[in-house]
Amino acid sequence: MxxxxxxxxxxxxxxxxxxxxxxxxxxxxxxxxxxxxxxxxxxxxxxxxxxxxxxxxxxxxxxxxxxxxxxxxxxxxxxxxxxxxxxxxxxxxxxxxxxxxxxxxxxxxxxxxxxxxxxxxxxxxxxxxxxxxxxxxxxxxxxxxxxxxxxxxxxxxxxxxxxxxxxxxxxxxxxxxxxxxxxxxxxxxxxxxxxxxxxxxxxxxxxxxxxxxxxxxxxxxxxxxxxxxxxxxFTKPLVHGKLLERDVEVSHWGNNVAFEERHWLTNRAATLKNHFSRVTYAQSAYYNPPSSALKELRFPLAVGSADPYFVDDIGNVSTSRFRSNMREANLELKPRYPIFGGWNYSFKVGWNSDLKEFLRRVKGASNTYVLKVPFFEGPKQAEGVEYERVVTRIILPEGAKNIKFSTTITLTSNTTSLHRTFMDTMGRTSLELTALNVVDEFRERDLVVTYEYPFSARFRKPLVIFGGLMAVFAVSWVLGNLDVSIGRKQKSV
Amino acid sequence: MSVSPLHDIWEASASQPFQPSIGKSLQFTIGATLLFIALVLSGLFGLNNSLKNLPVYGIPASLAFGFGAVYMICAVGVYV
Missing domain, CATH: 2.60.40.1730 (tricorn interacting facor f3 domain)
Structure with missing residues (x-):
């Protein structure tokens, strides 16, 4: 059913x-x-x-x-x-x-x-x-x-x-x-x-x-x-992602693009006949036989990625390693526990990158930008990962408009909405794209987004703060010069 | 393999990568300096709270605080 x-x-x-x-x-x-x-x-x-x-x-x-x-x-x-x-x-x-x-x-x-x-x-x-x-x-x-x-x-x-x-x-x-x-x-x-x-x-x-x-x-x-x-x-895990939510946040002021992926994984492999034995698991770690348990996830990221984090429901997971150099940036994660058949694990990973790798100014159109990011990344496993549903959200700077996108992945829905977060007055324009039944062989597929980011929108954040502080100064001048003394008003000479 | 007009736009704009006005490494310095200027100017305005001093100290202090706050929040990792 x-x-x-x-x-x-x-x-x-x-x-x-x-x-x-x-x-x-x-x-x-x-x-x-x-x-x-x-x-x-x-x-x-x-x-x-x-x-x-x-x-x-x-x-x-x-x-x-x-x-x-x-x-x-x-x-x-x-x-x-x-x-x-x-x-x-x-x-x-x-x-x-x-x-x-x-x-x-x-x-x-x-x-x-x-x-x-x-x-x-x-x-x-x-x-x-x-x-x-x-x-x-x-x-x-x-x-x-x-x-x-x-x-x-x-x-x-x-x-x-x-x-x-x-x-x-x-x-x-x-x-x-x-x-x-x-x-x-x-x-x-x-x-x-x-x-x-x-x-x-x-x-x-x-x-x-x-x-x-x-x-x-x-x-x-x-x-x-x-x-x-x-x-x-097939003594390998059958990794099945029930949901993958991905956020790509573009910041022109910060010269940064922030990626975050939230995974809900399950292993469709055969379930354990008996209880999980920690002793057997520790013994098998020495000769590392093929196993239907998922023990490690590897995320090959774009060169230049920085500040990775790996967090699950409990908090930071310290069994991760980030190898980054001129040629590669690999994020190697070990889940908090080995994921045997029928077990679930949900976690989120995130990292930052310089914006210039992903964003270009459109030739011949002022204030128009073109962004190219992978539609999703996720782990790259030898045995493959399948996703039931991938929801990618592109959070553009506040005030971005005229959004167009294109990807070779078959989408089932797209919506544009406002995402409110730090220092926003209106909320940032966000584009949410959903794809069903995706496999990790599509992790190289790109998503291209063009948008217009007018001059007025670019200076909204500092100018709003400027206006706020000016209002504070004006109020302080008015209040500071109020005569609240008791008794007869002294005539100024 | 160009498959869409947007991919062509991306390829055509190859010579124009996004140029930030302030790089990531300078954000903290600029933010801290601007916030310090804002603090000093606000202090001066506070010492002599008059209408004449509102444009003299208030406007530069507000501008410095506006841009300083944006750069400082970026410098600490909240990329707005």
């Missing part, structure tokens, strides 16, 4: 896209909706990369327009419930990777329908009988399940990934195969499919080192599903 609600929230918020994007993204369709069979998948190769804690799927597909008219809308189906866990869906032209203009929308279908669709709008309509090679990439969050669900503190962890051997498709697929890239060769279970299904008469999966292949398969109708699952060794 929770997943269902979550999917619904994701859908509705995805549909209410920002005004910065010009495309229309609200499409409510009846539950009987079936994409028109305008396309045929001539050849499809799906790669599922399982090396991180979130599967990354890449579908390379040659599509052909089998309709008589040019067609522009290609649909990609997902099972109900799973669409709310899909993030970072991006489409490229495989033959021309620089070509832009592919627009991706979630199509809002009647909530009782079992299938939901992503609608991919091609940059230009594909003429009849023409082919195009698409490369569709997306991540699935919370997709790995530890099996067994409970393990000992130093045990190996195995995770189960269930998927369809046939790629999700709303169209007839002539030829396809699914390749898996696993992190190890330790794969105790993988569903075998009979050779009759395979086009080459082989029994699936075909194993070659860490890669497994299902297929090739001959022509399959739209919506064909063949559920299979693999269970493999």
């Amino acid at each position: 929770r997943l269902f609600n979550w999917a619904l929230v994701a859908l509705t918020s995805l549909a209410s896209a920002d005004s910065n994007l010009t495309h229309e993204s609200r499409n409510i369709l009846p539950s009987t909706f079936k994409p028109a069979q305008h396309f045929r998948n001539v050849n499809l190769v799906r790669n599922i990369n399982l090396e991180k804690s979130f599967p990354r799927e890449t579908i390379n597909v040659v599509i052909e327009n089998i309709d008589n008219a040019p067609q522009q809308e290609y649909f990609l189906p997902f099972e109900q419930g799973s669409i709310g866990r899909v993030g970072g869906l991006e489409v490229k032209d495989k033959k021309e990777p620089e070509r832009t203009g592919f627009v991706v929308d979630v199509v809002e279908v009647d909530p009782y329908s079992t299938t939901e669709y992503y609608k991919i709008t091609l940059p230009t309509p594909l003429p009849s009988k023409q082919q195009l090679t698409l490369s569709i990439t997306y991540y699935a969050l919370s997709a790995l399940t530890p099996l067994p669900a409970q393990i000992g503190q130093t045990d190996k962890q195995y995770v189960l990934h269930t998927f369809s051997a046939y790629a999700p498709s709303a169209y007839t697929t002539s030829k396809q195969k699914t390749k898996l890239k696993l992190p190890t060769v330790d794969v105790p279970d993988a569903t075998t499919l009979p050779p009759e299904l395979n086009a080459e008469g082989k029994e699936d999966p075909q194993k070659q080192g860490t890669s497994f292949t299902y297929g090739p398969y001959n022509e399959l109708p739209a919506g064909a599903v063949q559920e299979v699952s693999v269970r493999y060794d």
Whole structure:
């Protein structure tokens, strides 16, 4: 039920896209909706990369327009419930990777329908009988399940990934195969499919080192599903961020940009079978075996970052190290306790940077500035980190106006409001952007914001204080010269 | 890979990074000096509390306090 609600929230918020994007993204369709069979998948190769804690799927597909008219809308189906866990869906032209203009929308279908669709709008309509090679990439969050669900503190962890051997498709697929890239060769279970299904008469999966292949398969109708699952060794934490709030505060007076990130992490790994044993934990620290516990977080920051802090609910966490030099600035954090499966940890980190690295004056426009910051940073882990929700707030100087922004991360909402803090009279203009289902591979993605900061707004702070003190002097002069003596007024000579 | 007009604006403005009027290292010195000037001038105004002294001491004292307070709060780490 929770997943269902979550999917619904994701859908509705995805549909209410920002005004910065010009495309229309609200499409409510009846539950009987079936994409028109305008396309045929001539050849499809799906790669599922399982090396991180979130599967990354890449579908390379040659599509052909089998309709008589040019067609522009290609649909990609997902099972109900799973669409709310899909993030970072991006489409490229495989033959021309620089070509832009592919627009991706979630199509809002009647909530009782079992299938939901992503609608991919091609940059230009594909003429009849023409082919195009698409490369569709997306991540699935919370997709790995530890099996067994409970393990000992130093045990190996195995995770189960269930998927369809046939790629999700709303169209007839002539030829396809699914390749898996696993992190190890330790794969105790993988569903075998009979050779009759395979086009080459082989029994699936075909194993070659860490890669497994299902297929090739001959022509399959739209919506064909063949559920299979693999269970493999993944003795690493499944780090899942429930929420990441990030503040970027720009100060022209202070020549500073202040970053703060508040994380709510949980580890989706297998839970402990017995109680946590401190002795076992201390022993294992000597030989440091792979573990499903999260023990360390590394934040590679921009060069020149300074004044870091690492604080949780209790207070400062002293087990952190900041290595900063000319080439790098790395923040290495050890959480207050190792985070085993099912455990949570919330904390905040922050740091400062000089403004000149991130802010430029716009050429040809006085008083207009352009800011470029990462949309989010967060830890960079070998096993990957996934975030359900990222809320980035850009706090601009007081009086900034005409705000425009652009980012390559898919946003679900944006709002502009006032944030009141020290020495403010009106409050600072703040821009709040929300993205759902983001993975740490997007931590390099930039957010560019332009704003106008007029001369009058720049001097507001000192002039308000100037006015205040002048008022104090004036009042003191008036009060100081009041004659409050008792008795007859003396005439001044 | 330029993907939006705003990225182009960023690239086009590469020769104009933000130039602060006062660098971070000078903020404390400037702030402290201005606040000290404000204190002295306020004291002088207090000694001779007259209408003539309001522009002579009051205005410079207020200006020094206004800018001094802004730089001092930045110097102690509250970047306003």
